[in-house]
Amino acid sequence: ALKRSYITKARKHNLRSNGYVQPQASYKVAILGAAGGIGQPLALLIKMSPLVSELNLYDIANVKGVAADLSHCNTPSKVSEFTGTSELADSLKGVNVVVIPAGVPRKPGMTRDDLFNINANIVKTLVEAVADNCPDAFIHIISNPVNSTVPIAAEVLKQKGVYDPKKLFGVTTLDVVRANTFVAQKKNLKLIDVDVPVVGGHAGITILPLLTKTKPSVTFTDEEVQELTVRIQNAGTEVVEAKAGAGSATLSMAYAAARFVESSLRALDGDSDVYECCYVQSDLNDLPFFASRVKLGKNGVEALISSDLQGLTEYEQKALEALKPELKASIEKGLSFLQKQP
Numbered sequence: 143a144l145k146r147s148y149i150t151k152a153r154k155h156n157l158r159s160n161g162y163v164q165p166q167a168s169y170k171v172a173i174l175g176a177a178g179g180i181g182q183p184l185a186l187l188i189k190m191s192p193l194v195s196e197l198n199l200y201d202i203a204n205v206k207g208v209a210a211d212l213s214h215c216n217t218p219s220k221v222s223e224f225t226g227t228s229e230l231a232d233s234l235k236g237v238n239v240v241v242i243p244a245g246v247p248r249k250p251g252m253t254r255d256d257l258f259n260i261n262a263n264i265v266k267t268l269v270e271a272v273a274d275n276c277p278d279a280f281i282h283i284i285s286n287p288v289n290s291t292v293p294i295a296a297e298v299l300k301q302k303g304v305y306d307p308k309k310l311f312g313v314t315t316l317d318v319v320r321a322n323t324f325v326a327q328k329k330n331l332k333l334i335d336v337d338v339p340v341v342g343g344h345a346g347i348t349i350l351p352l353l354t355k356t357k358p359s360v361t362f363t364d365e366e367v368q369e370l371t372v373r374i375q376n377a378g379t380e381v382v383e384a385k386a387g388a389g390s391a392t393l394s395m396a397y398a399a400a401r402f403v404e405s406s407l408r409a410l411d412g413d414s415d416v417y418e419c420c421y422v423q424s425d426l427n428d429l430p431f432f433a434s435r436v437k438l439g440k441n442g443v444e445a446l447i448s449s450d451l452q453g454l455t456e457y458e459q460k461a462l463e464a465l466k467p468e469l470k471a472s473i474e475k476g477l478s479f480l481q482k483q484p
């Protein structure tokens with residue numbers, strides 16, 4: 143069922159109302175951390191994309207078997223494996239989209255920020271290699287804490303002289319996927335139609351679903367807004383607790399990351415009707431990085447969509463002000479990370 147619905151979605155995009163017709167495979171995608179809990183199902187979903195001609199899988203361990211396994215699927219893309227730092231550069235040559243889910247996940251009782259010390263160094267090393275080998279690629283950062291790892295990546299790219307803020311993305315698609323699911327369940331709506339913008343960042347109260355901006359238009363009681371907002375903000379922890387020490391969200395994350403890759407590839411391919419929420423360099427308010435809906439184009443972010451942030455309810459406005467100090471601190475922690483390196 144997963145395969146069928148994913149393909150149906152891809153087909154639905156083949157002929158869109160703006161006349162864009164999707165051609166066959168031609169893009170090259172790399173996954174760094176491809177043998178992990180997210181990496182493996184993400185690789186499978188990307189292997190099914192008609193837009194991908196080459197799929198490079200990189201990890202420090204266990205990637206050989208994953209690539210051998212995946213390469214037997216009779217979909218067009220060619221799968222290649224790269225193991226260990228000596229093969230990192232080769233995994234990135236000529237790549238259009240780099241997805242980074244490398245790093246450690248949370249266990250119960252931890253915050254995403256507790257992962258900072260380990261994952262900051264992993265992201266730094268990987269983004270340095272991206273800067274050296276495919277500086278024009280779209281970079282999708284999944285490794286937590288996203289609120290800080292994206293600013294770290296920006297600083298690495300700046301240091302290398304190749305920072306293009308339009309092409310660096312923190313992946314927050316899972317927050318939108320969750321919001322859509324929970325709202326559809328609560329209001330008995332057809333899932334395929336529901337679209338909730340989620341802004342801010344990707345941790346706790348920095349995740350702000352703008353429920354009143356839900357499409358199709360739907361009304362919520364104050365209690366429903368409170369309950370849904372808290373559930374969306376804590377959904378990652380809900381999974382961490384259910385997995386009880388075995389990691390965090392992997393399958394839903396892979397689904398969400400595959401959607402963001404597909405959107406990026408359609409944008410690269412000239413579709414002029416691609417919008418996604420993601421965490422990017424922003425001037426929508428006083429925070430230098432902020433998740434909002436963006437219009438994606440061939441060169442990355444074409445426009446930040448400010449209209450979602452207009453006409454907020456009092457609840458949303460208060461929540462927006464409340465998230466700013468935490469998000470600001472996480473951004474500053476990321477930005478200053480490189481200066482603290484020996």
Ligand code: NAD
Nearest residue numbers: 175177178179180201202243244245246247284285286395
């Ligand atoms: P995992 O431990 O199952 O897999 C991580 C993979 O990264 C492993 O295969 C590991 O070998 C690899 N890795 C570690 N260091 C590496 C390096 N230097 N280079 C290349 N690969 C390296 O973890 P997971 O469940 O896949 O989660 C990965 C990350 O994604 C975590 O930080 C988690 O918090 C984050 N995450 C983010 C979101 C989001 O919405 N953005 C959602 C879920 C998880």
Ligand code: LMR
Nearest residue numbers: 248254286378379390391
């Ligand atoms: C999520 O939202 O599921 C991820 O950020 C993983 C986590 O640690 O919650």
